[in-house]
Amino acid sequence: MMGYKVSKKGVWLTLSAAGLMGTKGRKYQKRHKSFCAEKPDDLWQIDFSLIESERIGFVKGIKGYEVERRTGRGVVLRDGDELIYAFEEAGGWELWKCVWMITIVDDRSRYVRCRVVRHNPRTDDVVEYLKEIFEREGRVPCAILTDNGSQFGKEFDRFLMGVYEGRRRREERMKEGAGKSPWIDDPRFRREKGIIHLRTSIRHPETVGKCERTNGYIKMIVADDGREIEERLREAVFIANYLRVSRTTGEVPAEVYGVKADVRRVLDEFNIKIQ
Numbered sequence: 001m002m003g004y005k006v007s008k009k010g011v012w013l014t015l016s017a018a019g020l021m022g023t024k025g026r027k028y029q030k031r032h033k034s035f036c037a038e039k040p041d042d043l044w045q046i047d048f049s050l051i052e053s054e055r056i057g058f059v060k061g062i063k064g065y066e067v068e069r070r071t072g073r074g075v076v077l078r079d080g081d082e083l084i085y086a087f088e089e090a091g092g093w094e095l096w097k098c099v100w101m102i103t104i105v106d107d108r109s110r111y112v113r114c115r116v117v118r119h120n121p122r123t124d125d126v127v128e129y130l131k132e133i134f135e136r137e138g139r140v141p142c143a144i145l146t147d148n149g150s151q152f153g154k155e156f157d158r159f160l161m162g163v164y165e166g167r168r169r170r171e172e173r174m175k176e177g178a179g180k181s182p183w184i185d186d187p188r189f190r191r192e193k194g195i196i197h198l199r200t201s202i203r204h205p206e207t208v209g210k211c212e213r214t215n216g217y218i219k220m221i222v223a224d225d226g227r228e229i230e231e232r233l234r235e236a237v238f239i240a241n242y243l244r245v246s247r248t249t250g251e252v253p254a255e256v257y258g259v260k261a262d263v264r265r266v267l268d269e270f271n272i273k274i275q
Helices: 008-017 123-137 154-161 165-176 205-221 229-243 253-257 263-269
Strands: 043-059 066-070 075-079 082-089 092-106 112-117 143-146 196-199
Touching (some): 043 205, 092 123
Antiparallel strands (some): 043 092, 075 082
């Protein structure tokens, strides 16, 4: 007598179609917990990401390169001081030169700032970029959220503790009422002299998901026309801040952040030319 093999999924689908499967024992997918600061500059998120800057070509093998790391999209290789992204294609590998990108996103407005780093990012790179923003724009966050990368260690904490403007801003926000930004008047942070440093859980990149999503958007819209990556990145950031409508807020990030200005002036400031 011949038998028939039926998969577990087939049994489940058949019973479900007949209405014989109840809710008992059914596993529901957990909903992601979302959070959002109440006002701009309550919280900034910082992250690093690799971005392709120039196409190298197609090769059949990558044995001559040093493997730096493996990602979901491919392999990061090292050739001297240069980083190369390798994507596996039919019969070989597509190679691109790549650089690091520092991304800073305001949690409330989704206003983004980016900078290119042509070497493995260090703490000094982040500190220098933050100092530049503080001096140029005069805006300081109450808290900064990062992952647990080596760039955000004790040296980074010491820098944030010395930015006393962060504490003054927190005191102003405490008088107004922190609302959706509970870390501002949290007793654990009241002794902090500068900017509060919040870290994600280990191996939980979803906590800095706004940065992750912004990185993906920037990579998607950055032009590939042979110009320097810094110039193309400035254009992409301009689009993300002044022309894009955020799905979450339903508004343009620059408007929520309070820096919506005459578009022509901004184009001149970023040295962007539109044909």
